[in-house]
Amino acid sequence: MNSPADVWAKILSLMEADMTATTINTWFDDAKAVSLDANRFVLHTPSNFKRDIILSRYLPSIKKALHELFSSEFDVVVLGEGELQEFTETAKPVDDGSFMPGTEDYTFERFVVGSSNKFAHAAALAVAENPAHSYNPLFIYGESGLGKTHLLYAIAHRIHQNHPDFRVIYLKGDTFTNELVQAIREGRNEEFREKYRSADVFLMDDVQFIAGRESTQEEMFHTFNTLYEAGRQIVFTADRPPKEMLRLDDRLRTRFEWGLPVDIQPPDYETRVAIIKNKAIRRGMNLPEPVLQYIADNITSNVRQIEGTVNKILAFQELMGESVDVDTVIRAVRDMCKDKADFLPSPDVIIEEVCKFYNIENDALRGQGRTKDTALARQIAMYQIRRMTNLSLKEIGKEFEGRDHTTVMHSIDRVEKLMKTNPEVAEIIKDLNSNINARYDN
Structure with a gap:
C-alpha cells in the first residue's frame, strides 16, 4: 500500500501540470501528508495563512490529482497551526471495508x-x-x-x-x-x-x-x-x-x-419478490404481501428500477404520511410503470453522446464540417434523434443549423442502409443506444 507521504509526492507531481514550481514551493513547501483512509486525505501545514490559501485556491487541484491516482472521490482535510496534535489524539483507525466511497452497501x-x-x-x-x-x-x-x-x-x-x-x-x-x-x-x-x-x-x-x-x-x-x-x-x-x-x-x-x-438474466418473479423484501427491510419498511406482488408484477425490467421503486414508496410515505397499500403504491410509482417509449431522450443528450463517441466538438457536429468522420457522425445523430424522439424532420434540421428536411431524410436513409450492409455501423448504433439509455437509468 502507498504511504500518505508517497501519495502526497505523486499529487505534487500531478499538480505541476496546472501550476508553476514557484506556486508549489510557496504554498506547499512545508505541507506534509498526515493520513489517507477510505475516502479522506489529511494534509498539515504549520501556517494557518497557508492552510486558508490551500483551502480557498488549491483544493480542487488536490482532489483532481487524488481522483487521477485512485479513480475515486476523496474529501481533503487541511490542518493548520496547533491542529495536528488534536487530530492525532482523536483519530481512530477504521477499516470497515469501505475503501471505495459510496459502495459500502454493495457486498x-x-x-x-x-x-x-x-x-x-x-x-x-x-x-x-x-x-x-x-x-x-x-x-x-x-x-x-x-x-x-x-x-x-x-x-x-x-x-x-x-x-x-x-x-x-x-x-x-x-x-x-x-x-x-x-x-x-x-x-x-x-x-x-x-x-x-x-x-x-x-x-x-x-x-x-x-x-x-x-x-x-x-x-x-x-x-x-x-x-x-x-x-x-x-x-x-x-x-x-x-x-x-x-x-x-x-x-x-x-x-x-x-x-x-x-x-446475468433479468430476475424471475420469485427473485424480484426477494429483492423487494430485501430493499424494503433495509429501508425500515415491512411491505404487505399484496404490495410486494403488485411491484413484482409491474416492475420487471431490472434490479435498479426495483430499488428506485422502493425508495420512491418510502419517500411518498414519509412526505404524504399515508400507509402503504396497493393504491398508494400505484400512485407513487405510476410513472415507473409506463412504457419505455414514454421516456424520450432530448436531442441535446443524443448529440452530446454522439460527440463523445466520435470525439467531436458539439459545434462541429451541428455545423457545416464535411470531413468523413464528422459527416457520418452527424448523420447518425439525425438517425438517432428521429428514432428516439418525436421530432419531425424539420425540427431535427433545426438542431443542425437549420438544415432542410430533405437533408435529414437523406441522412436517415443512408444510416439505415449502412446498418444493413456494414456490421460496424450497426454495432455503433447499438453502443450509442446503450450510452443514451444509461443517461435515463434509475
Missing part, C-alpha cells in the same frame, strides 16, 4: 441470489476468495441494471477485506479511454501505464465502451497482458458477450474469453 451479503444470477454470483465469489487462481479473467455480461456492478464492488470489498495490502482498481471503460486521451495530450503515458499495470486486482465496468477505439484497445491489450502474466486478477463487465462485440479487436476478444464468461 456479497446484500446481493440477492436467484436462478437468473446464481452462476455469476458463484463465479464472482470464487474470484474474490481466491484472486488470480479461479477464472481469470472473469467476464460478467447482461443488460443494464441487473447487478453486474454490484458484483464488481462485492469482489473489491471481499478482496480488500482478505488482502488489505492489495491494490484494487475499479473503473469504467469510458473512464479508461478518457484518462488515456488526457495522458497522451499531457505526455503522461508512462504514469498512466504504471497506474493500471501495477494493480493487484483490475475491475473494469462496461468494457464494451472501448470497442472501436484503436488507441484504447492497443493500451488495453498491453495492460491485460502485463496483469495476466504477473498473475493479477482481472474482471470485466459488459452489456453483451465478447463474441457480440463486433468492433472489438480479435486479440482482445480472445483474451476476454480465456477465463470464464458468465451472464
